[in-house]
Amino acid sequence: MADTPNRWRRFDEWDDRPLRFDRFAVDNAEAGFAVFRSPYDPDASVGIAGGKVVMLDGRPAPDFDIIDEFIANHHLDQDVVEEAMAMDPAAVARMLVDINVPRAELERLARGMTPAKLAEVVGSMSALEITFAYAKMRQRRTPGNQAHVTNAKDDPLQLAADSATAVALGFDEIETTMRVASNSWSNALACTVGAAVGRGGVLFQCSIEEAEELQIGLAGLASYAETVSVYGTERAFIDGDDTPWSKAFLTAAYASRGIKARCTSGAASELLMGFHEKRSLLYLEARCLCVQRAMGVQGTQNGGIDGAPLTASMAGGLRELMAENLLAVWLGLECASGNDTRVSESEIRVGAKITPYLLAGSDLICSGFGSVKKYDNSFNASLFNGEEIEDYLVLQRDFEADGGLTPIAEDRVLDLRSRATEALAAVFDELGLAIVDREMISSVIFASGSDETASFTAGEATQISERIQADRITALDVVAALARRGFRQEAENLLLMLRQRISGDYLQTSAIIRDGHVISAINDPNDYAGPATGYRMPPARWDAVRGIRGTVSRESVLATEAVGDHVPASSMRLVESGPATQGSDKHEVVIGISPAFGEKLHRTTAGHAVSDVLAALMAGISEGGGKPRIVRLRHTADTSFLGLSAARLSGSGYGIGIQAKGTSVLHQADRLPHLNLELFSNAPLASLDHYRALGRNAARHTYGEKPEPVVVPVRGEALGARFHVRVAMLYAIETDLVDPAAAPVTIDILHDGA
Amino acid sequence: MTAMTSPANPLDLYPVAEKAPDRVQTPNGLKLTDLTVEAVLAGKVKREDIAITPQALMLQAEIARAAGREALARNFERAADLVRVPQDLLLDTYELLRPGRAVGADALRARAAELRRDFGAERVADLIEEAAATYERRGLFAKRF
Numbered sequence: 063m064a065d066t067p068n069r070w071r072r073f074d075e076w077d078d079r080p081l082r083f084d085r086f087a088v089d090n091a092e093a094g095f096a097v098f099r100s101p102y103d104p105d106a107s108v109g110i111a112g113g114k115v116v117m118l119d120g121r122p123a124p125d126f127d128i129i130d131e132f133i134a135n136h137h138l139d140q141d142v143v144e145e146a147m148a149m150d151p152a153a154v155a156r157m158l159v160d161i162n163v164p165r166a167e168l169e170r171l172a173r174g175m176t177p178a179k180l181a182e183v184v185g186s187m188s189a190l191e192i193t194f195a196y197a198k199m200r201q202r203r204t205p206g207n208q209a210h211v212t213n214a215k216d217d218p219l220q221l222a223a224d225s226a227t228a229v230a231l232g233f234d235e236i237e238t239t240m241r242v243a244s245n246s247w248s249n250a251l252a253c254t255v256g257a258a259v260g261r262g263g264v265l266f267q268c269s270i271e272e273a274e275e276l277q278i279g280l281a282g283l284a285s286y287a288e289t290v291s292v293y294g295t296e297r298a299f300i301d302g303d304d305t306p307w308s309k310a311f312l313t314a315a316y317a318s319r320g321i322k323a324r325c326t327s328g329a330a331s332e333l334l335m336g337f338h339e340k341r342s343l344l345y346l347e348a349r350c351l352c353v354q355r356a357m358g359v360q361g362t363q364n365g366g367i368d369g370a371p372l373t374a375s376m377a378g379g380l381r382e383l384m385a386e387n388l389l390a391v392w393l394g395l396e397c398a399s400g401n402d403t404r405v406s407e408s409e410i411r412v413g414a415k416i417t418p419y420l421l422a423g424s425d426l427i428c429s430g431f432g433s434v435k436k437y438d439n440s441f442n443a444s445l446f447n448g449e450e451i452e453d454y455l456v457l458q459r460d461f462e463a464d465g466g467l468t469p470i471a472e473d474r475v476l477d478l479r480s481r482a483t484e485a486l487a488a489v490f491d492e493l494g495l496a497i498v499d500r501e502m503i504s505s506v507i508f509a510s511g512s513d514e515t516a517s518f519t520a521g522e523a524t525q526i527s528e529r530i531q532a533d534r535i536t537a538l539d540v541v542a543a544l545a546r547r548g549f550r551q552e553a554e555n556l557l558l559m560l561r562q563r564i565s566g567d568y569l570q571t572s573a574i575i576r577d578g579h580v581i582s583a584i585n586d587p588n589d590y591a592g593p594a595t596g597y598r599m600p601p602a603r604w605d606a607v608r609g610i611r612g613t614v615s616r617e618s619v620l621a622t623e624a625v626g627d628h629v630p631a632s633s634m635r636l637v638e639s640g641p642a643t644q645g646s647d648k649h650e651v652v653i654g655i656s657p658a659f660g661e662k663l664h665r666t667t668a669g670h671a672v673s674d675v676l677a678a679l680m681a682g683i684s685e686g687g688g689k690p691r692i693v694r695l696r697h698t699a700d701t702s703f704l705g706l707s708a709a710r711l712s713g714s715g716y717g718i719g720i721q722a723k724g725t726s727v728l729h730q731a732d733r734l735p736h737l738n739l740e741l742f743s744n745a746p747l748a749s750l751d752h753y754r755a756l757g758r759n760a761a762r763h764t765y766g767e768k769p770e771p772v773v774v775p776v777r778g779e780a781l782g783a784r785f786h787v788r789v790a791m792l793y794a795i796e797t798d799l800v801d802p803a804a805a806p807v808t809i810d811i812l813h814d815g816a
Numbered sequence: 817m818t819a820m821t822s823p824a825n826p827l828d829l830y831p832v833a834e835k836a837p838d839r840v841q842t843p844n845g846l847k848l849t850d851l852t853v854e855a856v857l858a859g860k861v862k863r864e865d866i867a868i869t870p871q872a873l874m875l876q877a878e879i880a881r882a883a884g885r886e887a888l889a890r891n892f893e894r895a896a897d898l899v900r901v902p903q904d905l906l907l908d909t910y911e912l913l914r915p916g917r918a919v920g921a922d923a924l925r926a927r928a929a930e931l932r933r934d935f936g937a938e939r940v941a942d943l944i945e946e947a948a949a950t951y952e953r954r955g956l957f958a959k960r961f
Contacts, residue, residue: 131950136887166884273907280903282866296954300915305956307947310891310911314940315906320868358891394885536863538856545853553853555960560866564841566876567831569892571885580831584883618943 094338102340106179127296132306136356142174161592177348197422201583202572205423207466209233209433212440218252225256226482248527282537286322294346297337320563324361330369365400374405396572398429398487466507492543642806645713654708657799666724682757696804699796705729714764870896924948925951
């Protein structure tokens with residue numbers, strides 16, 4: 063760390079935090095850095111004459127660019143325009159958060175609003191209001207999530223294992239892409255097989271150039287696409303090599319092949335491409351979303367996406383990303399709500415970014431949660447990654463919010479990874495694509511990431527990919543291969559996905575497949591209308607969500623904390639020898655032990671045997687010239703009162719109270735209960751030396767000295783998080799043994815084998 | 817369309833695979849219940865069978881419209897137009913619609929006419945003609961590379 067002179071050193075420390083890798087931009091509309099409103103944004107307006115839109119957001123029809131034109135022709139509902147455009151934006155914003163105004167009514171009004179009007183309404187809402195409105199306006203009632211499954215080697219075996227793992231984690235969609243473009247067919251087939259292992263029924267896609275993606279989809283090796291990018295300025299659109307008409311055509315083309323499609327757009331993409339027209343991020347995104355609704359696509363991947371980090375660099379940027387997601391669902395679109403690109407190096411910002419979405423729910427909370435490790439993610443690191451999946455699972459549990467994921471058991475994962483790799487090996491063998499040996503499989507099953515595998519390389523994947531394409535292999539061939547080799551359930555799961563294509567049910571808005579059934583905004587519409595409505599986790603789902611790994615129960619604590627009536631391995635035993643009386647020795651220090659100390663509880667939270675702690679205290683007292691005496695106190699388990707009672711029995715007036723968990727106090731007889739001399743409140747950090755020093759200090763007090771108090775160093779550990787579950791359960795054992803009428807008892811120490 | 821009459825509310829047919837499986841079939845006439853692993857192993861399911869039909873798309877359009885999703889319904893109808901358009905022509909038409917690909921509005925209009933004539937793709941043709949007019953006004957026929 064730098065140690066800069068004449069500077070508060072806290073700034074040096076702040077400089078070293080991960081947050082400081084993030085860059086923060088100053089607003090500058092001229093340069094395109096305007097979040098909600100730019101002086102160059104038009105005022106909302108619309109003109110209609112003779113059944114034609116002749117003006118849109120201040121621009122007359124002859125000057126319409128391709129986006130204006132498409133919105134005028136296909137988005138604006140002329141039956142609603144006059145009513146909707148005349149409404150006060152603040153009044154509309156209030157309707158968005160009003161549980162008494164139905165979603166359908168707001169969607170009707172949105173069809174009569176121009177981009178500038180829509181942006182004005184959502185731009186006026188606070189982050190909290192946007193979150194609430196999003197919970198009400200999102201399309202499907204049941205929330206879902208999407209995974210990225212990729213790896214740095216394009217290794218098909220790992221893709222299959224990781225796809226099966228992602229399915230087990232609960233993801234509804236799997237998106238893959240390649241390091242090497244020519245590996246697309248291999249990637250798609252591997253993910254197809256992996257996604258069929260376990261519960262199956264997951265939509266999958268291979269992100270690549272449109273023509274290739276359509277071919278892969280046609281072969282049944284992809285079931286959805288989300289590469290239909292849309293931009294908010296004409297020049298960005300053209301630079302992206304498309305127009306609203308070409309994208310509308312492409313969207314229809316996907317549907318004609320039975321493939322679910324969603325568009326992609328997000329704040330700051332125009333800024334990244336250099337064609338922002340000095341307009342605000344939100345206004346340009348409103349144009350994108352109106353175009354998407356107009357195209358008739360069912361949904362959008364929206365909320366920054368590639369532009370998310372740039373948006374997050376601006377003041378109010380995260381509120382903007384939420385606002386554009388709200389626009390998407392208000393326009394009736396399925397929303398895969400961003401939260402994919404990692405917007406920050408700060409874990410705090412990452413956690414804060416996801417929280418509103420967890421609370422509100424979303425059709426797909428992340429449009430790409432990195433189910434693999436960061437370095438294996440060929441889309442680049444996601445907001446959440448393989449490293450952080452358990453953090454996400456705990457956030458779901460904390461807020462009792464369904465983020466779409468489910469904890470997985472260790473043995474179950476190994477079964478699935480083994481099954482997936484063996485299934486793919488069988489398919490490769492059956493279709494003459496490659497030979498897989500045991501070593502490759504076992505390296506993949508246990509690997510957390512591709513650094514650890516001894517499997518296919520990217521170059522070998524290319525050969526497999528070319529053969530799949532050359533042999534015109536389809537998902538039907540894969541079904542047959544799986545079935546022939548005994549992977550019957552996987553064959554059934556894959557065939558289920560192909561059967562869905564015939565009916566086209568998953569082409570409808572917000573469709574996903576759960577337990578073999580399509581659920582979408584049609585048959586599972588979000589019906590949130592205030593408390594006790596909308597989505598609530600069913601009991602079985604909540605049981606799954608809260609069943610995270612490593613929970614602590616009373617039984618598990620008691621089993622591991624050496625609890626019970628047995629005497630643990632120790633050199634000393636505590637034996638009662640009658641009622642304790644008032645001491646008279648001027649240098650006596652009484653140690654008052656708690657009801658369960660050495661009786662039912664034998665170890666402190668720091669892991670010391672209570673006998674060792676007692677020995678350290680006594681040795682310290684003796685070293686300091688005092689006389690230790692041990693008394694069992696059963697009338698209380700509270701540290702302060704243990705200490706005070708001990709002090710009052712002590713001939714010197716000084717005593718030490720100690721609980722079995724190790725919390726101890728040095729007290730004096732004429733003090734108030736909670737005004738002690740010294741306290742070890744953080745028992746997990748107290749060493750035997752600390753206890754010994756405490757004993758010595760107690761003895762020195764009996765000589766009228768004022769020794770330097772023992773300080774147990776605390777380095778800011780979250781001790782409550784680490785220990786309080788155990789402490790609460792252990793302390794309950796102490797309080798169970800409390801008998802308010804019990805008198806103090808003298809304790810003798812017997813040394814075994816002495 | 818099938819000879820069956822539509823019930824009052826198309827939403828009651830959704831999901832079609834569960835509520836009205838008889839309303840859809842594969843291009844070769846297989847029913848959903850015919851798509852079994854045994855049938856695949858016996859070679860009775862062809863690669864052409866894993867495809868959606870115009871009838872299924874029109875049914876989904878009806879459902880979308882009944883759910884108040886007019887724009888989505890129109891997309892499904894355009895998709896129904898495109899089902900029988902061969903893959904190469906489909907991709908070539910997409911390519912033609914990209915900026916700077918067609919040399920002029922006539923090329924787009926000719927394609928629209930072809931799709932209308934050969935495939936009855938009325939709605940897609942309308943979309944392409946609309947694009948032709950806009951591209952002309954905005955000068956998008958200039959070669960980009």
